[in-house]
Amino acid sequence: MYLHERATALDGDSAPRHDEQGKPGLDPRARLLCAAGCAVGVSLAASLTAAALWCALGFTALLPTVLGQAADRTAGRRVRAGLLSVNAFMLAVWCTLPLTLPWPEAAALASLLTLKANAALFFLLALCSGLSLAQAASALHALGLPPTLVTLFLLTCRHLHDLRQDFAVSLQALRLRVPAPHWRRALYLYACLLCSVLVRANDKATALRMALTCRLSRPGYQDRHDESHSFTSALPRALYGRLHWSWRETGLCALSLLLCLLTALNPFGDHLAQALARL
């Protein structure tokens, strides 16, 4: 299952420059930084021309990823789900904007927002869709995220698969016992089911935490008050993996920064909007 593979693909010891298919990959820090930089660049786009250019660039960046993962149904499902969620919201925007603006201006603003939203999604899919959870944790740790948050990220990934499985099994059992409950009873049963799964998961998580803080050299369990044995340092160093930054990553980050600056300055004007106005 997709989440199972994601949760267990801890490739801290494998060659860090290769992705899950064994092909040379970018440093995960560069991927996150470029994705964030492109998102900022897209948000700075104030003209249709700039938004269209960003959208075209994002689509071009996404093409190799989509074609490379053409046989992977999960990847295709992910792209479709992303496009559906973004464009469903944009549909609501298209329907409501004419209530506040005259139609030509509403169409122009809706087009701008649609191009920007899809451009941001394309870049996120192109740069972050192949990232494993261990790579993401390594990158977040290296980029300066507090150790508490990185530990929280890793523990969340750890519990995600178990919780999803427990919840799916309990929900299935409930549907077999009570096939079509009244809506109020359905809410009550769902709430109790959810809490029972959470209580069990919390007990398992507490046991895991005790196991992680146990030191073989010093039998017993340490807590946060003993700074020499903090819980966050109990996670194995190998989990954070080895990251390699090269000129390729520097070039890519510099390119995204340059594009952001060009978008902010907007030296070329809005040719697309002028062309559409002439039509």
Place this chain on the structure above:
Amino acid sequence: MHISEGIMTAPVLGAGWAVTAGLMAFSLRRVKDSMLPKMAVFASAFFLASLVRVPIGATSAHFALLGLMGMTLGWGSFPAIFMALILQALLFQFGGLASLGVNACIMGIPALLAYALFSRAVTAPAAPAANGEQPVTGGTFLRLGRAGVAAFLAGALPIVVGTGFIFAALTASHAALSSTGGLLLGASAPLAFMEGLVTLFAVGFLRRVAPDMLAAPAALSRQGEKHVSA
């Protein structure tokens, strides 16, 4: 309940990140290491709740569980929600990276608000019956009394407040998007009602089965220091 990337302007994104950074620093100082497993479990639940649709009558819905997270994690709900949003962005490309600050405020601040306003009433002991023998039995509202009302509001209010934040963020980016924000605000009423009911039932369950999972309200010690236990 989050806004996609590319809709909001750079000043709104910057303001969102500034508020998120401040609240994150404030929350992390109040989080103990022993809380991390519970925060991870609830962050996973928050992540999964956005994916699982629950059939309710002729339709289905997925719940945000913001009130429940505030009631159980206290100050830890903000980092937990932030982590879940990062996971959504990286695993499923929902939301985004630049809009993460604003989305964290949209969901995290209502959870903190629910904790600050209602945790004391939710964790208060059950009132005895008029004859002083057994607590009131019957439906959840009757049994919980004031705690039940607080639990319902703790579930419903974050949805309304969060949608209000969405309205504010959209309108601050483009004034013409006020109609879209207004539509979302109107549509949030039935969702808030159902979320309130789910939180009420969940709190009733936890009070009976695992009352220690509910976060204790913030209290001032005799020395004047603020400390939170959850």
